[in-house]
Amino acid sequence: xxxxxxxxxxxxxxxxxxxxxxxxxxxxxxxxxxxxxxxxxxxxxxxxxxxxxxxxxxxxxxxxxxxxxxxxxxxxxxxxxxxxxxxxxxxxxxxxxxxxxx
Amino acid sequence: xxxxxxxxxxxxxxxxxxxxxxxxxxxxxxxxxxxxxxxxxxxxxxxxxxxxxxxxxxxxxxxxxxxxxxxxxxxxxxxxxxxxxxxxxxxxxxxxxxxxxxxxxxxxxxxxxxxxxxxxxxxxxxxxxxxxxxxxxxxxxxxxxxxxxxxxxxxxxxxxxxxxxxxxxxxxxxxxxxxxxxxxxxxxxxxxxxxxxxxxxxxxxxxxxxxxxxxxxxxxxxxxxxxxxxxxxxxxxxxxxxxxxxxxxxxxxxxxxxxxxxxxxxxxxxxxxxxxxxxxxxxxxxxxxxxxxxxxxxxxxxxxxxxxxxxxxxxxxxxxxxxxxxxxxxxxxxxxxxxxxx
Numbered sequence: 001x002x003x004x005x006x007x008x009x010x011x012x013x014x015x016x017x018x019x020x021x022x023x024x025x026x027x028x029x030x031x032x033x034x035x036x037x038x039x040x041x042x043x044x045x046x047x048x049x050x051x052x053x054x055x056x057x058x059x060x061x062x063x064x065x066x067x068x069x070x071x072x073x074x075x076x077x078x079x080x081x082x083x084x085x086x087x088x089x090x091x092x093x094x095x096x097x098x099x100x101x102x
Numbered sequence: 103x104x105x106x107x108x109x110x111x112x113x114x115x116x117x118x119x120x121x122x123x124x125x126x127x128x129x130x131x132x133x134x135x136x137x138x139x140x141x142x143x144x145x146x147x148x149x150x151x152x153x154x155x156x157x158x159x160x161x162x163x164x165x166x167x168x169x170x171x172x173x174x175x176x177x178x179x180x181x182x183x184x185x186x187x188x189x190x191x192x193x194x195x196x197x198x199x200x201x202x203x204x205x206x207x208x209x210x211x212x213x214x215x216x217x218x219x220x221x222x223x224x225x226x227x228x229x230x231x232x233x234x235x236x237x238x239x240x241x242x243x244x245x246x247x248x249x250x251x252x253x254x255x256x257x258x259x260x261x262x263x264x265x266x267x268x269x270x271x272x273x274x275x276x277x278x279x280x281x282x283x284x285x286x287x288x289x290x291x292x293x294x295x296x297x298x299x300x301x302x303x304x305x306x307x308x309x310x311x312x313x314x315x316x317x318x319x320x321x322x323x324x325x326x327x328x329x330x331x332x333x334x335x336x337x338x339x340x341x342x343x344x345x346x347x348x349x350x351x352x353x354x355x356x357x358x359x360x361x362x363x364x365x366x367x368x369x370x371x372x373x374x375x376x377x378x379x380x381x382x383x384x385x386x387x388x389x390x391x392x393x394x395x396x397x398x399x400x401x402x403x404x405x406x407x408x409x410x411x412x413x414x415x416x417x418x419x420x421x422x423x424x425x426x427x428x429x430x431x432x433x434x435x436x437x438x439x440x441x442x443x444x
Contacts, residue, residue, distance in 0.1 A: 037223065037355050038150045046354055071264035071292035072352040074231040076316065078335060101232035 001093035005049075007032055008099055017088035023049070024084035027099070034099060040084040042066055045073035047083045052096035059086060075101055104209040107184065109135045110420045112204040112212040113220055114191045114360070117145020119390035119405035120220035121174040126413035128181030129429075129437055132420055135184045135212045137191045137204065139225045144171035146222055149353065160403055170402075180442045186210050190225055194363040194386075202385060216416040219365075219372060219381075219388040220405070225358035229351040231262070233320055242325035244347045248275070254346065256280045260330060262317055263350035264288070269297040271350060276310050283311040283344065285332060320347065360392075368394055378415035379408045385419055387412045 001017040003026055015030050017023065024047040027034045035046035042065050051059065056079045062070075066085045070076055080100065086092070111127055113120045116138035124134045140149055147156075147167030155164045165173070189206035194217065197203055204212045228246035230236060236244060248254065248271060259279045261272050264286040270293075272284045284301065291298045305312045318339060319331035327347055333339045357370045365372055366382045371394035374380055380387050389412050390405035398404075417426050431437045438444030 035354065038146070038154075041151045041154045043151045043154060044354070045352070067288075067290070068292040071286070071288075071290075072229070074229050074349070074351050076287040 001088055001090055001095075003027075003088070003092075004094065004096045005030075005032060006096075006098040008101060017092070019088055019090065021088050022084045023086040023088060023095075023097070024082075026088065027083055032099060033102075034083060035102070036084060038084075042069050042082060042085055045069045045071075045082060048073045048076070048080055048100035049083045049086075049097040050077055050079050050100055051081050051086075052098075053079055055092070055095045055097070056081070058091070058095075073100070106211045106213065107135055108213045109133045109184070110214055111135075111216045111218055111416055112137070112202065112214040113218045114204065115145060115220035115222060115390070115392075116140070116143040116185060116187070117220060117222050117390065118147055118170055118174055118402050119222075119409055120145070120218070121171070121178055122406050123218055123220060123389060123409040123412065124178040124181055124183045125174075126410045127416060128178065128183075129431070129440060130413055130417045130426065131440070132216075132413070132416060133181070133183075134218075135186065135214070137186045137189055137206055137210070137212065139188065139190045139227075141188045143175060143185060143187075144168065146355075147171050149226060156402070158401065158403060180440060186212070190359065191221075192359050200385075215385060215420050217386045218412060218416070219360065219386065219392055220390045220409075221360060222391045223355040223357070224360060224370070224392075225356060226353040227356050227358065229349070229354045231317065231349045231351065233317060235320060239320055239322065239325045239327055239347070243322065243327035243345060244320070244349070246349065248348075251275065251278055254278050257346040258344045259283070259346045259348065260285065260317070260342065260344040261348045261350060262286070264291045264293065265350065265352055266293045266297060267352070268350035269293040269301050271348060272310060273297065273300050273304065276304050281311075281344075282309075283313060283342065285313050285315045285317065287314065287316050287335070289314055317347070317349070377411065379412045380415060387416065 003015040003017045005013045017026050024036050037046045038044035110132040111134045113136045116136045152168035189208040192207045193205040201215050202217045255278050258281045261284045304310045315332040315334050317330050318333045321329040329341045332342050372381050372388035374388050374393045376395050389408040391400045
C-alpha cells in the first residue's frame with residue numbers, strides 16, 4: 001500500500017506502507033519529522049497528522065484513548081488523527097495525509 | 103536544594119538509564135547527583151507512559167513505566183543519590199582544577215570530575231501552539247504555567263486545552279480572574295471527570311465561559327495581548343478580547359540548553375565511542391537515547407549496558423590512583439555490603 005504524505009514544507013512524499021505497521025512508523029522510517037516521542041504508545045500526541053477528508057471517513061474510528069490524547073495536541077482540526085493509531089492495511093492504499101505543525 | 107555540591111558524578115537526567123547509572127557507579131563507590139526538569143524521577147517512563155506496559159526489559163516479561171521507575175528507585179536506594187528536580191541544567195563549564203561545573207536554572211551547582219548526560223531526547227518543555235508571532239507574547243501575556251496565582255488577579259484570561267492541567271487552572275484561576283474563558287476543540291475532555299463536572303458547574307453559573315473553538319491568531323501591541331481570533335468547528339472565525347492567554351497542552355521534548363554546552367552534536371544526539379560511551383569531550387559521557395553510535399538502538403536495555411561500561415571508565419577518572427577490581431554482586435561480599443544485604 002502507498003501513503004502519500006505532505007511534510008511541513010509542502011513537499012509530497014510517496015511512501016511504501018507495510019501491512020500491520022502504524023503509519024507513524026512508516027513516516028518516521030522515511031525520515032519525515034514526526035516526533036512520536038512516546039514511540040507509538042498513544043501517550044504524547046506528537047505524531048499528529050491531518051488526513052485528507054475523503055480518506056478520513058474511511059479510517060476505523062478513533063479509540064477513546066486516541067480521542068483523549070488528541071486533547072494534548074496543538075492545532076487540532078476535525079480531520080486530525082494520531083498516526084501511531086492508524087494501521088497500514090490494503091484498504092488504505094493511497095491514503096493522503098499532511099504532517100501537523102510542531 | 104540550591105547551592106554548591108561536590109560529588110563524583112553529575113548526571114543530567116533522572117530517567118531509567120540515569121537511575122541505573124547511579125547503581126553501576128554506586129557499586130564502584132562513586133557518588134552521584136542528578137538534575138532533572140521534571141518534578142519526579144522516571145523521565146519519559148513516568149511522564150509519558152506511567153501505565154503503559156513495557157515488554158522488553160530482560161527478566162521482566164511486562165512492567166509499566168511507573169513500576170520500572172519504582173523498582174529502579176528501590177535498586178539505587180543504598181547509594182543515596184541526590185536529586186535536584188524541577189530544575190533545568192542550564193550551563194556546563196570546566197573549572198581550573200579540571201573538574202566540571204553543571205549549573206541549573208535554580209542556582210544549583212554540581213562540581214564533579216565526571217558528567218553523564220542521560221537526558222533522553224532533551225528537556226520536557228510546554229507544547230507551544232503553532233500560532234504566528236506567539237514568541238513575542240511569551241512571558242508578557244502568554245503563559246504556559248502559573249508560578250504565582252496573584253499575577254493573574256483581575257486579568258481577562260483565555261485558557262486553551264482539554265487535559266487535567268487546563269481544567270485545573272481554569273478552576274483555580276476562576277475566582278482570581280476578572281473574566282475567564284476556556285476554549286477546547288471539542289465538547290469532551292481528557293481530564294478527570296470531577297474536574298470536568300466542576301468546570302461545567304462554573305460555566306453554568308456564569309463564573310467562566312466555555313467555547314468549542316481553537317485559537318488561530320493573536321492581536322496586540324509590544325507583546326501585550328488585546329484580542330485573539332477564535333475559530334469554531336464550522337470554521338467560522340470571530341474576535342475575542344482578552345489580555346492573558348494560557349495554552350495548556352502538556353509537555354513535549356526539546357533538546358534545550360544541552361545544545362549550548364559546546365559538545366559535538368550530530369542530529370541532536372551526542373556521538374560517543376562504544377567502549378566507554380564518552381563524548382568527544384573527555385570526562386563527559388552520554389548514555390541512553392541522547393547518544394549516537396553505529397548500530398545504536400533506542401532501547402532501555404541498551405542504555406543499561408551503556409551505563410555499566412560508562413561507570414568503569416568514570417572510575418578511572420574519579421579515582422586515578424586506585425585499581426578497579428571487577429566483581430559480581432552474586433559472589434562479592436563487599437558489593438553485597440554496599441547493597442546492604444550482607
